[in-house]
Amino acid sequence: MVLKGLSEACERILGLDKSSSVLCVSHDDADGLTAGAIIYRALLREGLTPHLRCIKRLDLEFIQGVSAEEWSIFIFSDTGSGQLENFDKHILEDRQVIILDHHETTDYTHPNLTHVNPHLNGVDGAREVSGAGVSYLFARELNPDNRNLAHLALIGALGDVQDSQGGFSGHNKEIARDAVDAGLVLIEKDLRFFGRQTRPLYKAIEYTTEPFIPSLSGNESACVQFLSDLDIPAKKNDRPTRLIDLTDDEKKKLTTALILKMIEHKIDVKTAESIVGDTYTILSEKEGTILRDAKEYTSLLNACGRYEKYGVGVGICLGDRGDALDSAMSLLEEHKRYISSCYEWINKNLDSLVDAGEVYSIHAHGELSDTVVGTVASMIVNSQILNPVKPVIAFADSDDEVKVSGRATKELVDKGVNLGHAMLYAAEKTGSEGGGHDIAAGAQVPHGREDEFVKHINEKVREQLHGSG
Incomplete structure (x- = not known):
């Protein structure tokens, strides 16, 4: 199913003069940062010079502020669908607006508005396509060469946990095919841990919350003991054992033990088994690095967003593997410590x-x-x-x-x-x-x-x- 409004959105962009001033606005989480990067790259490919702002929240004050600025057209990605009335009051009278969002909304029409949202097609925007996914579908419609951005759309969807049932469905599945066909992503069944490529295995288990593993999630010492009881070595090749270091037999033993532990704690079988599912390897990234695994990539972007370093996150999406990546890694370490303190706060x-x-x-x-x-x-x-x-x-x-x-x-x-x-x-x-x-x-x-x-x-x-x- 082609989402309503995609062709019209493309026509608005293709009808612009190359000197047109274009403001792109996106949300500040992993989905929003990837959505913004997709739109930015796609517009550059058309010879435009877009400006991108990522924000924590789109509200009336922000809309009033940008309405006073001299922009020819506004593009809102992973945000906007809840502000239709304010757009009508402050922007649409004399400027164009394109919304590429996936949050629940109402149908609203205006000659200067193109509103692309899966809910307007009866598609579930919470599970079947993310903000980055809608942005990618627009970019692909605009120019088939933008298929090389499909991996960013998958990273955005993972950031919104749209794989919670063990894999993708709907438009996300279609986008995943694009990413595989373009040689961007390898999809295979594995334990769906954050940190498959980089984290010590006991830390990957500790930080797993979807599904939550009773007595292990948030409990480092218990995870260390759990692996010891399974005779899985703490180190391999003089470094802490990672998931990617396990043999097939070790991985099968670990998987069985994790599922049984959840079932013993009254978690239903379907939820317990969802710890195994599709995993996504970004083939252009070096093995053993944080960007190699798409879920780890999302954690890096979320850290950038939560510490309001939006340019760092977008820079990584656009290929910066120098200063931006170094900055993001520092943010992630700080963010990990903070998330660990959140576990402690909940328990207390x-x-x-x-x-x-x-x-x-x-x-x-x-x-x-x-x-x-x-x-x-x-x-x-x-x-x-x-x-x-x-x-x-x-x-x-x-x-x-x-x-x-x-x-x-x-x-x-x-x-x-x-x-x-x-x-x-x-x-x-x-x-x-x-x-x-x-x-x-x-x-x-x-x-x-x-x-x-x-x-x-x-x-x-x-x-x-x-x-x-």
Whole structure:
């Protein structure tokens, strides 16, 4: 299925004078950075000179700011679908806008707007295509030579965890074929660890949260002992053993033991077996380096985004393997330490988890950065510590507002939960902004209105699960 609006978006670009001023705006996570890099490279190929800005959040203030600048056309990737009304008020009267997004939205038309979004085609933007994927499909439609950017779209999709069921589906699967056919990516079945190429094996297990491995995820010493009990050597070739260093027999033994451990802890067989699935090797990168494995690539980009070093992340996507990569590696080490502290914070603050009825809520206040509150919500909802399992709504202070992130599981979504709709509903009730996907969503809430926000989230999730009656 060709997404509605792709041809029209291409016509807008091909109709531009080469001297046209083009502002590209993208989100600041791995999906957004890869989306921005794809658009930037594709426009350069057409002889244009685009400018790229990556942002934490697209809001009215940002839109008003750029509307006062002299741009011929605006392109929003991995963002924009939730701001149609503000575009109408501040930009569309005299300038063109192209939106290439995958978050839930409404259909809206304007002569100066081209809105490409999978949800407008009945395609699931939470699982079947990411922001980078939509951007790639546009770039490929614009010029077939842009197939050489397919690997970036896969990295973006992995950043949004769109492979959570062990592989890709929908448009992501189509993009994966492009990447394989172009000789960019090798896809093979393996343990879906972060750090296959670079991390010591015990650290790769420790940092695995999807699926969460009871007694191992977040527990370094337990992971070391687990591998010792399996007679898997701690070192090979005078360095800590990595996943890529294991023999086939060692890998089979490890896989079986991990699945059995999860099943012993009451995790369903399908979820336990999802620890094995498609893995993605970037063939142009050196073996044993962090960029060789697509999932590790996403972790590097997320670190760049979370520390607001957007140019570093985009530079890596565009091929900088010098200063940008060095900077990103330093950011990643800092980010790893911070994520480890998040595990510790969760363990120390489980008593602060509030059962609000249909959801759980937890508030980090100023103890954690707002840039990791979504990660914290994911860790909790996937940890198997919740009984029963419900969506998790996490809060953290963010300047003059409170950042909110909600996470659910695939099983909850299958039962009817849609956190994107629930966040939008609660945001409207509290005079704030929010939205996202069914399984992951976010908002910004005024200080002091967190309890009210949770109340409205609870109302909407109850309605989704049990009906309005």
